[in-house]
Amino acid sequence: xxxxxxxxxxxxxxxxxxxxxxxxxxxxxxxxxxxxxxxxxxxxxxxxxxxxxxxxxxxxxxxxxxxxxxxxxxxxxxxxxxxxxxxxxxxxxxxxxxxxxxxxxxxxx
Amino acid sequence: xxxxxxxxxxxxxxxxxxxxxxxxxxxxxxxxxxxxxxxxxxxxxxxxxxxxxxxxxxxxxxxxxxxxxxxxxxxxxxxxxxxxxxxxxxxxxxxxxxxxxxxxxxxxxxxxxxxxxxxxxxxxxxxxxxxxxxxxxxxxxxxxxxxxxxxxxxxxxxxxxxxxxxxxxxxxxxxxxxxxxxxxxxxxxxxxxxxxxxxxxxxxxxxxxxxxxxxxxxxxxxxxxxxxxxxxxxxxxxxxxxxxxxxxxxxxxxxxxxxxxxxxxxxxxxxxxxxxxxxxxxxxxxxxxxxxxxxxxxxxxxxxxxxxxxxxxxxxxxxxxxxxxxxxxxxxxxxxxxxxxxxxxxxxxxxxxxxxxxxxxxxxxxxxxxxxxxxxxxxxxxxxxxxxxxxxxxxxxxxxxxxxxxxxxxxxxxxxxxxxxxxxxxxxxxxxxxxxxxxxxxxxxxxxxxxxxxxxxxxxxxxxxxxxxxxxxxxxxxxxxxxxxxxxxxxxxxxxxxxxxxxxxxxxxxxxxxxxxxxxxxxxxxxxxxxxxxxxxxxxxxxxxxxxxxxxxxxxxxxxxxxxxxxxxxxxxxxxxxx
Numbered sequence: 001x002x003x004x005x006x007x008x009x010x011x012x013x014x015x016x017x018x019x020x021x022x023x024x025x026x027x028x029x030x031x032x033x034x035x036x037x038x039x040x041x042x043x044x045x046x047x048x049x050x051x052x053x054x055x056x057x058x059x060x061x062x063x064x065x066x067x068x069x070x071x072x073x074x075x076x077x078x079x080x081x082x083x084x085x086x087x088x089x090x091x092x093x094x095x096x097x098x099x100x101x102x103x104x105x106x107x108x109x
Numbered sequence: 110x111x112x113x114x115x116x117x118x119x120x121x122x123x124x125x126x127x128x129x130x131x132x133x134x135x136x137x138x139x140x141x142x143x144x145x146x147x148x149x150x151x152x153x154x155x156x157x158x159x160x161x162x163x164x165x166x167x168x169x170x171x172x173x174x175x176x177x178x179x180x181x182x183x184x185x186x187x188x189x190x191x192x193x194x195x196x197x198x199x200x201x202x203x204x205x206x207x208x209x210x211x212x213x214x215x216x217x218x219x220x221x222x223x224x225x226x227x228x229x230x231x232x233x234x235x236x237x238x239x240x241x242x243x244x245x246x247x248x249x250x251x252x253x254x255x256x257x258x259x260x261x262x263x264x265x266x267x268x269x270x271x272x273x274x275x276x277x278x279x280x281x282x283x284x285x286x287x288x289x290x291x292x293x294x295x296x297x298x299x300x301x302x303x304x305x306x307x308x309x310x311x312x313x314x315x316x317x318x319x320x321x322x323x324x325x326x327x328x329x330x331x332x333x334x335x336x337x338x339x340x341x342x343x344x345x346x347x348x349x350x351x352x353x354x355x356x357x358x359x360x361x362x363x364x365x366x367x368x369x370x371x372x373x374x375x376x377x378x379x380x381x382x383x384x385x386x387x388x389x390x391x392x393x394x395x396x397x398x399x400x401x402x403x404x405x406x407x408x409x410x411x412x413x414x415x416x417x418x419x420x421x422x423x424x425x426x427x428x429x430x431x432x433x434x435x436x437x438x439x440x441x442x443x444x445x446x447x448x449x450x451x452x453x454x455x456x457x458x459x460x461x462x463x464x465x466x467x468x469x470x471x472x473x474x475x476x477x478x479x480x481x482x483x484x485x486x487x488x489x490x491x492x493x494x495x496x497x498x499x500x501x502x503x504x505x506x507x508x509x510x511x512x513x514x515x516x517x518x519x520x521x522x523x524x525x526x527x528x529x530x531x532x533x534x535x536x537x538x539x540x541x542x543x544x545x546x547x548x549x550x551x552x553x554x555x556x557x558x559x560x561x562x563x564x565x566x567x568x569x570x571x572x573x574x575x576x577x578x579x580x581x582x583x584x585x586x587x588x589x590x591x592x593x594x595x596x597x598x599x600x601x602x603x604x605x606x607x608x609x610x611x612x613x614x615x616x617x618x619x620x621x622x623x624x625x626x627x628x629x630x631x632x633x634x635x636x637x638x639x640x641x642x643x644x645x646x647x648x649x650x651x652x653x654x655x656x657x658x659x660x661x662x663x664x665x666x667x668x669x670x671x672x673x674x675x676x677x678x679x680x681x682x683x684x685x686x687x688x
Contacts, residue, residue, distance in 0.1 A: 008610055025363030025455070036561040036614065042605055044612040048163035048328040052368035054256060055162045055328065071366040090299060090611040101267075102160050102276040104123060104297050104304070 001078040002031055004043070010089045015080070022076045027051070029058055029069040032081075032093070044092035045069070059084060060093045069093075122303040122546055127153035127273070128529040129522070130292065130308035132280050132335070135164035136511060137494025137518035138314030139262035140215075144522025145312075146271035150529050153306065154266065155278040157298065158330050161263040164316045165327040165472075165495060166514060169255030171374040172238050172246035174508025175212040180235035180244040185209040187242055192509060195240045195406065196474075196502020197644040198659040199348060203481040204500035207520065208513045215515035216247060224261040225249050236377045238507040240406045246508040251446045252371055258511060278304060280334065281549045281620055283311065283342040284538045289488030290342055291536035294545040299611045303549045305542040309529035310489055312521050313339060313477060317495040318352070320621075321629050322470035323565075323572040326355060326370045332621050333628035335496035339477045340627060344485045346664040347498040348475035349628075350635035351645045353505050354577040356410030357383070358469025360428040364455045369469055371448075372431055373507075376403040378444040383414075384430040384463065385422035391429070401435075408504045408644050411468040411577045415647075418467070419578075428467030433459045468577045472510055474501045474645060475635075478663070483521035489528065489536070493521035499661070503644025552604025552616045558597055560618030567594060567625060575633045580649040584637040591633065595626050630671050631664045638662060638673045 002020055007013025018039055020031040032045050048055035051070055058069040061082045069081075087095035096103075128150035131138045139161055142154040156163060176183040189209040193200050220226055220233070226247045227234045235244040249257040266272055280295040284305075292307040315335030319325035336346055357376070359369040375381055380401040385391045392398065395413035397405045405413070414429050424430050433441060438460050442449055449459075457464060476498030483491045494514040501509060570590045574583035604616030639662060641655040642648045655677060662675025 023363070025365070027365045033561075037559070037565050038562070041559045041561040041615050041618065042613075044614050046158075046612065048158045048330050049168060049368070050329050051365060052168055053366045054167045054368065055158065057159060057162065073365070092612070094612045096299065098159055098276045098299070102274045103299075104275045104278065104302075 002035070003078055003080045004093065005082040006043075006092050008089070008091045017078075020074070022074060026074040027070050028062060028067075028072040028074055028079070028081070031074050032069060044090070044094045046094045057097065059097065061085060120302045122305050123297065124305050124307070125153060126307045126535060127151050128309050129153070129525045130306055130311045131155070131314055132293070132312065132338075133164060133314035133316060133494070133496075134160045134274070135166035135314060135316055135494060136258055136262060136514035137521070138312070139266050140515050140518030141312050141314055141493050141522035141525065142272050143262070143265055143269050144519050145526040145529075146269045148523060148526035148530070150271065150526045152272045153275065153308070154272055155275045155280065157277065157279045157334070158328070159276045160274045161259050161266070163328050163330045165319070165331060166511065167255045167259040168327050168368050168370075169258065169511050170252045170368060170371050171248040171254050171377065172236060172508035173216065173248060173254060173511040174238065174241065174245050174506060175216045175247060175512055176209060176245060177213045177216060177233065177235070177247070179233040183243060183245060185212065188212070188245060191241050192501070192506050195504050195506035197504055197654070199502035199644070199661055201347075201499030201502075201661075204479070204497070207481050208500050208509060208516050211516040211520070212512045215512070215519055219258065219261060219515065222261050222265055224257050238377060239404050240506045241508070246377070248374070251448050252367070252374055254511065279617065279620060280338065282545050283338050283490065284541050284545060285342045285487070286536070286538055286541055288536055290490035291538035292542065294542060294549055296549050298617060301610050301613055301616075303546050305546055307535050307538055307542070309532045309536060310491060310525035312525050313490070313492040313496050314494050314518065314521070315496050317473035317476075318628050318632070319470045319472070321568065321571045321625055321632070322352075322576065323568040324358060324467070325470040326358060326368055327471070332625045334624050335492065336476060336631065337624035337627045339485065339490070339492070340631070340664070340666045342487060342490065343666070344487050344490060345478045346476060346631060347478050347661050348502065349498070349631045349664050350639050350662065351474035351503050352470060352632060353407055353472040353474060353645050354411040354468035355471035356405070356407055356414055356468050357431055357466040358471070359464065360424070360467045361426040361465040362455070362457065364457065366451060366455075370471060372464070372466060375433065375445065379433060379436050379440060382432045382435065384432055385417045386424055386430075387422060388430070391417050391422070406504065407507065408647070412647050414466075414468055415578045424465040426465050426467075428465045430463035431466045432463035434461070434463065470572075472505055474498065474503065474505055482524040483517055484524055484528075491521045491525045491528075493517040503646065552602040552606060552613065552619070554606030555603040558603055560603065560615045560622060563594055563597065563622055564618060564625070566590070567622070567629060571629055571632070575629070575636060578647050578649055579636055581637060584633050587633045588630065588637070591626055591630050594622070598622055598626065634671045634673050635662050635664060635675070638675060
């Protein structure tokens with residue numbers, strides 16, 4: 001069971017619970033990718049290297065601890081997944097992690 | 110200022126202008142940016158992920174082939190001969206020559222920038238790799254070549270004046286006028302805002318297409334973007350049927366925290382034994398007896414493993430075994446240092462057990478047609494790195510990918526800078542930009558189409574029917590699936606509808622699928638048309654190499670579809686096909 005934070009506003013989000021098939025050895029990212037394909041393609045996550053702990057993009061908080069989703073093991077229990085609490089929220093599990101010098105300035109609507 | 114919630118629909122576009130515009134920040138893109146900036150140009154370096162973190166470079170585990178002769182005397186011509194031989198008669202000679210001839214310079218530059226090539230007694234170590242006639246591959250221990258190359262280039266990019274970097278920028282289309290390519294449009298993934306870019310010269314450095322396959326190495330953002338961008342801008346592609354499958358991608362037990370191609374360095378250093386489910390070595394049955402050495406080339410290795418599995422001699426998960434059980438524990442520790450501990454954390458003890466391996470999509474030989482200055486057939490558009498087709502023909506020699514990224518990146522940066530400096534004013538493209546921006550605005554909410562599931566369906570189709578072993582029935586079936594998915598995709602972006610904003614995953618998937626389906630079609634169509642076996646194209650229904658097929662196939666867009674030009678030599682003369 002994954003309890004996942006959803007929303008685009010840090011003050012107005014909610015947790016949603018997803019049952020994910022468990023196979024020993026899988027990563028939390030495996031579970032998140034399964035949810036996107038089989039339950040809800042709108043779930044926002046970010047990753048690039050999938051499994052290699054090379055891109056460092058998949059940082060989230062699992063049970064309050066900052067981890068890489070690609071190397072954190074899925075466990076047969078309820079795990080609580082949230083975006084990084086010290087970064088600006090973008091959507092769901094995605095927070096602003098780009099170095100300031102690599103950001104684009106977005107004009108207001 | 111950065112605003113909070115913005116909709117992709119109502120957003121004013123972000124407009125950017127530069128001399129040289131580089132799409133993709135792997136080794137090729139970063140090296141191109143550095144060279145163009147050093148030549149005095151304003152450079153904009155963008156990536157759909159973080160700068161210098163995504164793509165394939167960062168995933169490279171070990172080998173970089175280069176004739177520096179540190180281990181034994183060498184000359185670029187020997188490297189060139191091996192590259193041509195590996196390419197099975199299809200290499201575009203000027204590109205292969207450029208790769209081999211300029212390789213040493215780029216490797217030395219990286220050394221001066223502090224990449225940290227492995228050394229012994231002060232001189233750079235060079236490993237022997239399959240297909241090479243002598244030890245030629247430099248590397249960074251342990252399994253750290255890619256991260257070290259990326260980090261080194263990121264540092265140089267950061268120190269070089271004139272380079273602006275923007276991450277999380279997804280390029281949707283190039284802007285094409287009568288003058289050539291004059292920029293691009295896209296959207297900022299982090300906010301959903303549309304973006305238009307006006308550039309004097311544009312460099313595609315978007316990497317390959319491994320994401321088209323269920324089992325792949327490299328990154329999730331390698332969906333063939335550059336091939337699709339080039340095709341839609343009227344630039345031909347070459348050799349699209351040649352997808353390299355890395356024979357010994359990790360299969361089981363589940364291993365996290367390491368890329369699946371990580372067994373390659375173990376084999377360079379220790380040999381290792383490939384075994385079927387009878388625990389017998391089998392590669393000799395396919396013409397290559399290994400005898401504890403690592404000599405089998407990638408095309409033959411993938412073929413041998415697939416055939417063993419098809420004959421019922423595979424491992425439980427559908428691959429074969431790779432064993433180092435004959436190696437003393439001390440030798441394993443010496444060769445792999447801390448990696449042994451990472452394996453232990455995954456409950457893998459190489460002294461006690463073999464692992465299961467199977468072919469995995471790794472690299473694309475085909476790609477954008479360029480000349481040896483990295484200029485495409487359209488003015489203003491250049492290409493560098495894996496996205497370029499031709500240098501490696503039908504099969505890439507191990508170690509040539511990082512070398513080509515560096516060499517082609519450097520050359521493309523210089524050529525694009527020269528081109529840009531000849532243009533006094535920014536090219537006019539505002540009308541075409543505004544028209545193209547309409548295509549990247551907004552999205553429709555659709556419950557009938559799961560974008561993530563569609564990606565998975567495409568990956569399975571490509572793996573099963575356009576993978577290491579191919580036949581006409583499978584390729585035809587794949588083209589039908591691609592047709593069906595293309596119809597379901599439609600021609601307007603789907604997404605979360607009115608909400609807009611950043612990381613609208615379905616919208617990102619939609620644009621990815623648009624490219625992936627076009628590129629998948631190009632690969633399958635070229636594979637179906639080539640009625641022979643050569644290099645990475647293994648046809649079960651045409652198991653022999655046909656001398657008359659020693660020709661390249663070219664792909665163009667035609668009435669929205671794919672047109673393949675390429676035919677056996679005798680027929681080609683009368684068909685007057687112009688690539």
